[in-house]
Amino acid sequence: MQRKNRFSPKGLLEEFLLLSMTAIMVSPLFYVMIGAFKNRSDIVKFPFSINMEMFTLENFPTAVRRMDFFESLLNTSVITVLSLLFVIIVASLAGFAIARAKGKLFNTFYAATMTLMVIPFISCLIPVIVQANRLGIYGSIWGCIAYEAAWNLPLAIFLYTGFMRGLPHELQDAAYIDGCSTFKVYSKVFLPLLAPVTATCCIRCGVGMWNDYILARSMLNSVKNPTLMVSIYAFFGDRANEYGLAFAGIILASATLVVVFVLLQKYFIKGIAAGAVKG
Amino acid sequence: MLKRTGVEYVHRRNCVIFLIPAFVLMVVFVVMPLVDVVSYSFTDWDGISQKKNYIGFDNYKALPQMEGFSDMLVATFAFAIGMTFVTIVVSFLAALVLDKKGKGRLPRGLMRSLWFIPSLLSGTVVGILWRIMYNYHNGVINKALTTLGIERINWLETYGVTNIAIILAAAWVQTGLCIIVFMAGLQSIATEMYEAASIDGAKGKQVLRYITLPLMAPSITINVITTTIGAFKAYELPFFISKGLPGSSTLLLTGRISFYAIQANRYGFGSALAVMLILIIAAFSLMQLLYLRKREDIH
Numbered sequence: 365m366q367r368k369n370r371f372s373p374k375g376l377l378e379e380f381l382l383l384s385m386t387a388i389m390v391s392p393l394f395y396v397m398i399g400a401f402k403n404r405s406d407i408v409k410f411p412f413s414i415n416m417e418m419f420t421l422e423n424f425p426t427a428v429r430r431m432d433f434f435e436s437l438l439n440t441s442v443i444t445v446l447s448l449l450f451v452i453i454v455a456s457l458a459g460f461a462i463a464r465a466k467g468k469l470f471n472t473f474y475a476a477t478m479t480l481m482v483i484p485f486i487s488c489l490i491p492v493i494v495q496a497n498r499l500g501i502y503g504s505i506w507g508c509i510a511y512e513a514a515w516n517l518p519l520a521i522f523l524y525t526g527f528m529r530g531l532p533h534e535l536q537d538a539a540y541i542d543g544c545s546t547f548k549v550y551s552k553v554f555l556p557l558l559a560p561v562t563a564t565c566c567i568r569c570g571v572g573m574w575n576d577y578i579l580a581r582s583m584l585n586s587v588k589n590p591t592l593m594v595s596i597y598a599f600f601g602d603r604a605n606e607y608g609l610a611f612a613g614i615i616l617a618s619a620t621l622v623v624v625f626v627l628l629q630k631y632f633i634k635g636i637a638a639g640a641v642k643g
Numbered sequence: 644m645l646k647r648t649g650v651e652y653v654h655r656r657n658c659v660i661f662l663i664p665a666f667v668l669m670v671v672f673v674v675m676p677l678v679d680v681v682s683y684s685f686t687d688w689d690g691i692s693q694k695k696n697y698i699g700f701d702n703y704k705a706l707p708q709m710e711g712f713s714d715m716l717v718a719t720f721a722f723a724i725g726m727t728f729v730t731i732v733v734s735f736l737a738a739l740v741l742d743k744k745g746k747g748r749l750p751r752g753l754m755r756s757l758w759f760i761p762s763l764l765s766g767t768v769v770g771i772l773w774r775i776m777y778n779y780h781n782g783v784i785n786k787a788l789t790t791l792g793i794e795r796i797n798w799l800e801t802y803g804v805t806n807i808a809i810i811l812a813a814a815w816v817q818t819g820l821c822i823i824v825f826m827a828g829l830q831s832i833a834t835e836m837y838e839a840a841s842i843d844g845a846k847g848k849q850v851l852r853y854i855t856l857p858l859m860a861p862s863i864t865i866n867v868i869t870t871t872i873g874a875f876k877a878y879e880l881p882f883f884i885s886k887g888l889p890g891s892s893t894l895l896l897t898g899r900i901s902f903y904a905i906q907a908n909r910y911g912f913g914s915a916l917a918v919m920l921i922l923i924i925a926a927f928s929l930m931q932l933l934y935l936r937k938r939e940d941i942h
Contacts, residue, residue, distance in 0.1 A: 374847075375743070375745070375747065375748065376747075378740045378743065379740075379747075379748055379749055381740070382737065382740045382741070382749065382754065383749060385733070385737060386754055386757055386758065389757065389758055389761070389815065389818070390757050390760075392761075392772060392773075392776060392815070393760060393761070395776070395783055396772060408781040408786075411783040411786055412783075450668075453664075454664045454665045454668060455665065457661040457662075457664060457665070458661060458662050458664070458665035458666075460658070460661060461658035461659070461661040461662050462662075464654075464658060465654065465655050465658035465659075466655075467655065469659065470658070470662075473662055473666070477665075477669065480669060480673055480674070480677075482921075482924055482925055482928040483673070483677060483921060483924075484875070484876040484897075484920060484921070484924055486876065486878050486897050486900055486901065486917075486920070487680060487900065487917035487918070487920045487921050488673075488676040488677055488679075488680050488917070489900065489901065489904050489917070490679075490680060490683060490690070490904045490910050490913055490914055490917065491675070491676035491677075491679030491680050491683065491914075492672075492676045493904070494679065494690075494910075495672075495675060495676055495679065510668075510672055511672050513668065513672075514668045514669055514671070514672035514673050515672070515673060517665055517668060517669055517673075518669070518673075521665060536654075540650050540654070545657075546653065546654055546657035546658065546661075547657065550661070571763065574765075575764075575765030575766070575767075575768075576765075577765060577766065577767045577879045578878060578879070578901070582904075582905065593765050593767045593768070593879075594767075596767055596768060596771060597767070599771055600770075600771050600774075600883060607775055607781075610771060610772075610775060611772075613771075614764075614768050614771065614772055617765070617767075617768055618763065618764050618765070618768055621763045621764075622760060622763055625756075625759070625760070625763055626756075629752075629756060632759070633755070633759075633823055636820060636823045636824070637823050637824060637826075637827035
């Protein structure tokens with residue numbers, strides 16, 4: 365494709381348009397990042413200027429205090445990591461079974477799971493609160509983990525099943541001939557091969573778990589700032605007069621995911637493209 | 644008897660055992676609430692009293708009489724259609740340009756990442772941020788407009804305008820995700836296609852019309868359906884930007900569900916709304932499924 369590589373006036377125009385659109389897309393992020401280091405009146409008067417005279421670090425300590433940042437960061441991390449761990453173990457086992465055993469039972473289970481993937485969590489908010497109360501997990505972090513894990517299982521089972529269906533059948537035959545148990549076939553032969561799909565699964569499910577508001581809000585409502593996305597509420601609405609604080613809060617709540625994304629970009633892009641093409 | 648001890652049999656039996664943890668978790672925490680929400684929707688339960696009276700379809704019959712029911716439907720569908728339209732157009736155009744590589748062009752990986760970052764932010768964060776940006780007196784958007792000599796817009800308190808405001812913010816989040824899907828689709832188009840077209844003397848517009856667009860149809864369909872479903876599910880982002888104001892013109896179906904669940908204690912009625920949301924999303928998902936099936940048949 366010689367034509368594609370030659371730089372032309374048309375190419376220049378395209379790049380110019382792309383750059384302007386990108387600038388518009390990025391400007392809110394830029395506005396937040398520099399605004400977090402300014403006080404309110406400077407944010408309003410000079411939203412996009414960078415000037416050392418405006419520089420202040422005051423927003424962060426106040427935001428950290430008002431959000432109970434370290435507690436809510438810890439809770440968010442614990443909920444996300446443990447839920448993901450449950451999802452990975454349970455879904456890879458189920459995916460192995462569905463991909464590696466034939467029969468009506470497995471097909472029915474898979475079809476039923478795919479149907480559940482469609483249900484939006486917010487539609488079941490009312491019964492979830494009632495049920496959690498009855499089970500005695502209401503108000504506990506374990507309640508959050510249980511629902512977070514269970515509601516992400518359908519997508520995870522879908523991803524694991526699809527991946528394992530693509531692995532050769534000889535793998536399990538050879539392992540059985542060598543005298544492995546079924547669990548050994550799963551844990552010693554298949555599990556080591558699952559790294560790519562596990563990465564996809566962690567990204568697809570993990571972002572939603574980290575960013576969850578409604579479950580933590582309704583399940584942990586006796587705590588003021590249980591998770592990051594709930595504690596950022598401190599800067600919402602009429603209480604959001606202090607823009608600098610709100611921006612510092614936004615950075616505190618979002619930085620972890622953005623840093624993980626920057627480090628693992630390749631997996632993010634692959635995971636999202638793969639999931640969309642297949643499902 | 645031979646079969647009972649065979650490797651095949653043991654393998655199958657153990658595989659059934661492997662399903663049990665997933666089965667139990669999903670039945671208890673997903674299926675049971677789902678059954679409950681349907682059964683509550685046939686009662687007048689207030690969430691507090693011990694007694695749930697079965698009232699048949701009364702909640703469903705009361706839906707159209709709910710204050711602002713038609714406003715809610717209009718707002719919800721307008722949000723879904725508007726957000727999908729803006730997202731698809733912007734992300735498709737951006738993906739077309741981002742797909743072109745060569746000397747003198749901006750770095751592709753960096754550009755794509757910049758477009759993607761908003762997708763990582765939670766609905767809560769985006770809602771708080773855009774509410775500040777839309778502020779009438781102090782918001783950066785009106786500041787930019789006045790700098791350009793355009794009059795301020797009352798983004799958060801004008802009927803119709805606020806609906807557009809939440810659409811723009813939602814599209815800002817969704818665009819990065821759609822770009823990735825579009826770029827994967829563009830990369831799967833064989834370069835021979837373009838070469839053949841250029842030998843036949845096709846110009847840029849014709850290439851787009853007769854090669855790129857038809858071959859991108861699957862990616863476009865997937866993005867349209869997933870974005871639409873995402874719009875129906877969205878709760879935090881629209882609610883945190885507008886709080887449903889002005890009036891209740893931007894209070895979407897999800898906002899209503901949370902209102903009846905958390906504030907109004909009308910669990911029965913709220914459940915009927917929730918069942919309605921499930922049905923809408925199920926219809927779109929069915930379309931997606933049928934479409935994917937059809938595509939698999941072709942290949």
